[in-house]
Amino acid sequence: xxxxxxxxxxxxxxxxxxxxxxxxxxxxxxxxxxxxxxxxxxxxxxxxxxxxxxxxxxxxxxxxxxxxxxxxxxxxxxxxxxxxxxxxxxxxxxxxxxxxxxxxxxxxxxxxxxxxxxxxxxxxxxxxxxxxxxxxxxxxxxxxxxxxxxxxxxxxxxxxxxxxxxxxxxxxxxxxxxxxxxxxxxxxxxxxxxxxxxxxxxxxxxxxxxxxxxxxxxxxxxxxxxxxxxxxxxxxxxxxxxxxxxxxxxxxxxxxxxxxxxxxxxxxxxxxxxxxxxxxxxxxxxxxxxxxxxxxxxxxxxxxxxxxxxxxxxxxxxxxxxxxxxxxxxxxxx
Amino acid sequence: xxxxxxxxxxxxxxxxxxxxxxxxxxxxxxxxxxxxxxxxxxxxxxxxxxxxxxxxxxxxxxxxxxxxxxxxxxxxxxxxxxxxxxxxxxxxxxxxxxxxxxxxxxxxxxxxxxxxxxxxxxxxxxxxxxxxxxxxxxxxxxxxxxxxxxxxxxxxxxxxxxxxxxxxxxxxxxxxxxxxxxxxxxxxxxxxxxxxxxxxxxxxxxxxxxxxxxxxxxxxxxxxxxxxxxxxxxxxxxxxxxxxxxxxxxxxxxxxxxxxxxxxxxxxxxxxxxxxxxxxxxxxxxxxxxxxxxxxxxxxxxxxxxxxxxxxxxxxxxxxxxxxxxxx
Numbered sequence: 001x002x003x004x005x006x007x008x009x010x011x012x013x014x015x016x017x018x019x020x021x022x023x024x025x026x027x028x029x030x031x032x033x034x035x036x037x038x039x040x041x042x043x044x045x046x047x048x049x050x051x052x053x054x055x056x057x058x059x060x061x062x063x064x065x066x067x068x069x070x071x072x073x074x075x076x077x078x079x080x081x082x083x084x085x086x087x088x089x090x091x092x093x094x095x096x097x098x099x100x101x102x103x104x105x106x107x108x109x110x111x112x113x114x115x116x117x118x119x120x121x122x123x124x125x126x127x128x129x130x131x132x133x134x135x136x137x138x139x140x141x142x143x144x145x146x147x148x149x150x151x152x153x154x155x156x157x158x159x160x161x162x163x164x165x166x167x168x169x170x171x172x173x174x175x176x177x178x179x180x181x182x183x184x185x186x187x188x189x190x191x192x193x194x195x196x197x198x199x200x201x202x203x204x205x206x207x208x209x210x211x212x213x214x215x216x217x218x219x220x221x222x223x224x225x226x227x228x229x230x231x232x233x234x235x236x237x238x239x240x241x242x243x244x245x246x247x248x249x250x251x252x253x254x255x256x257x258x259x260x261x262x263x264x265x266x267x268x269x270x271x272x273x274x275x276x277x278x279x280x281x282x283x284x285x286x287x288x289x290x291x292x293x294x295x296x297x298x299x300x301x302x303x304x305x306x307x308x309x310x311x312x313x314x315x316x317x318x319x320x321x322x323x324x325x326x327x328x329x330x331x332x333x334x
Numbered sequence: 335x336x337x338x339x340x341x342x343x344x345x346x347x348x349x350x351x352x353x354x355x356x357x358x359x360x361x362x363x364x365x366x367x368x369x370x371x372x373x374x375x376x377x378x379x380x381x382x383x384x385x386x387x388x389x390x391x392x393x394x395x396x397x398x399x400x401x402x403x404x405x406x407x408x409x410x411x412x413x414x415x416x417x418x419x420x421x422x423x424x425x426x427x428x429x430x431x432x433x434x435x436x437x438x439x440x441x442x443x444x445x446x447x448x449x450x451x452x453x454x455x456x457x458x459x460x461x462x463x464x465x466x467x468x469x470x471x472x473x474x475x476x477x478x479x480x481x482x483x484x485x486x487x488x489x490x491x492x493x494x495x496x497x498x499x500x501x502x503x504x505x506x507x508x509x510x511x512x513x514x515x516x517x518x519x520x521x522x523x524x525x526x527x528x529x530x531x532x533x534x535x536x537x538x539x540x541x542x543x544x545x546x547x548x549x550x551x552x553x554x555x556x557x558x559x560x561x562x563x564x565x566x567x568x569x570x571x572x573x574x575x576x577x578x579x580x581x582x583x584x585x586x587x588x589x590x591x592x593x594x595x596x597x598x599x600x601x602x603x604x605x606x607x608x609x610x611x612x613x614x615x616x617x618x619x620x621x622x623x624x625x626x627x628x629x630x631x632x633x634x635x636x637x638x639x640x641x642x643x644x645x646x647x648x649x650x651x652x653x654x655x656x657x658x659x660x661x662x
Contacts, residue, residue, distance in 0.1 A: 165387070194386075197596045200606060201608065201609075225598035268559055269600060270558070274534075
């Protein structure tokens with residue numbers, strides 16, 4: 001099993017999520033275990049459809065009604081106590097969400113309320129979760145706008161989301177998420193749709209604020225290069241499984257799971273020629289199938305051996321804090 | 335092959351004060367593309383980069399004649415195609431020569447057309463009239479060329495994966511053997527695994543069919559792989575143009591430098607140049623102030639008085655800056 005640290009802020013254990021659809025049950029997540037320590041930045045990477053966003057929603061308990069957690073627990077440590085978020089009463093959970101655990105959603109323009117001024121949206125969060133007197137709410141909201149480096153916060157307070165650029169909307173989302181200084185922030189594709197220059201400023205902003213507030217961050221992204229730059233540890237997902245988890249440097253220099261290696265080889269890089277860009281053939285398996293092989297990567301893998309067909313996926317530790325879900329991982333070269 | 339001179343597009347912007355109120359009645363224009371000059375040689379692949387809102391998409395819509403330019407000429411194989419109204423251009427013989435691959439493969443395919451309908455649509459509209467048998471043959475041929483299994487031709491877009499939809503979009507664009515293919519972020523909606531396949535496909539097709547590419551992307555790593563020459567655009571103007579290697583290894587314009595230093599990479603980039611502040615407004619910009627002024631680390635009084643124009647730094651490389659980096 002993946003070892004989950006008792007002292008970590010968040011630990012997810014053997015989590016499985018299914019979606020009931022008209023065409024069958026989609027096994028979106030299977031046996032997911034990982035942990036996030038205090039103040040750490042963890043990246044979750046994988047192709048679209050690998051279950052990254054579902055995982056985030058499951059942790060916060062805001063899955064779609066068709067989705068169901070079939071097993072596992074999400075342990076949250078606070079004030080020396082540990083809670084299981086999955087069986088916490090909704091009332092208590094609501095007090096936690098947005099305050100201790102908060103999330104930046106994928107598309108800021110869609111996630112913001114289009115008919116409410118952005119300043120008011122910030123005040124809403126503060127009214128819900130802080131005990132500030134009414135008179136000070138606006139002042140605090142303006143401070144928050146300034147803290148995410150929005151120029152001219154006085155004027156932007158009264159702006160509607162459509163009046164702001166994508167980069168500014170994203171900063172509003174960050175201000176909303178960080179309004180109550182959460183312990184953990186889950187950022188789902190925080191920079192998709194932003195330009196490289198804006199992307200760099202948004203990510204640096206997140207990093208600085210996280211460091212200032214001692215906040216743990218989970219960055220969900222499909223951009224490997226981005227994850228490699230900003231995360232301490234990376235978790236690679238494929239078709240609802242965690243296939244590899246390791247500190248950033250070893251993961252990128254010495255990937256052990258064939259999928260991770262292929263993902264890295266398929267990413268265009270400044271010093272990589274066209275011939276070194278190797279596509280990953282095949283596609284994700286249909287997660288509705290009843291006879292899913294134990295290793296969901298088997299159809300795209302060129303290292304598959306007999307045991308891959310029969311035995312459930314192993315979770316081997318191959319190095320310090322480096323875990324691989326594969327029977328035939330790549331060798332470590334020295 | 336393509337020669338664009340002084341191409342300009344201004345969009346009128348509604349004034350905030352109602353018309354019946356006295357006060358500012360000056361017409362406001364959003365300068366989307368301002369006096370852009372560019373050329374594309376036969377067989378050349380040119381990349382166009384810049385942040386969102388800088389006018390990239392407007393520029394290619396002008397070149398592909400989907401928008402009426404405010405001023406300027408577009409010479410395509412020696413003929414001026416900018417004069418005919420947009421509606422007439424749809425029947426022009428040049429339409430077949432100049433095709434586009436659109437940004438999001440899911441949004442740019444007609445949901446009620448099968449892949450076969452989509453691919454053969456340009457042939458039915460512009461090509462020589464063909465009987466169904468010949469159309470079928472051509473569609474199969476095109477499907478094979480773009481690596482789409484021919485039995486998928488009967489499917490509708492919602493039955494295809496992202497990569498397959500991208501292939502249908504490409505097949506439609508090359509159906510009439512165009513000489514210039516304009517690609518608007520063809521891989522931005524795709525996963526890295528599929529992106530690599532499509533990039534290889536595009537490179538192979540260019541070689542096989544001897545097309546020129548005008549390739550728009552915000553992913554500079556992708557542009558670098560596929561293009562010979564790069565145009566960098568900032569707030570409706572070209573700020574730097576040059577061969578790929580020179581632009582990447584020795585960018586001269588401060589904006590290009592910031593752009594290239596911001597590319598995320600597996601090895602952390604210690605020399606990141608931040609661009610602070612918000613971009614200037616594209617509505618009625620002053621013709622005398624450099625567009626980057628206010629975000630540029632080098633900006634000074636001179637930049638506030640005269641806007642720089644594109645000046646050659648060597649035979650192939652042009653920069654619009656008063657203080658470009660010296661050559662090494």
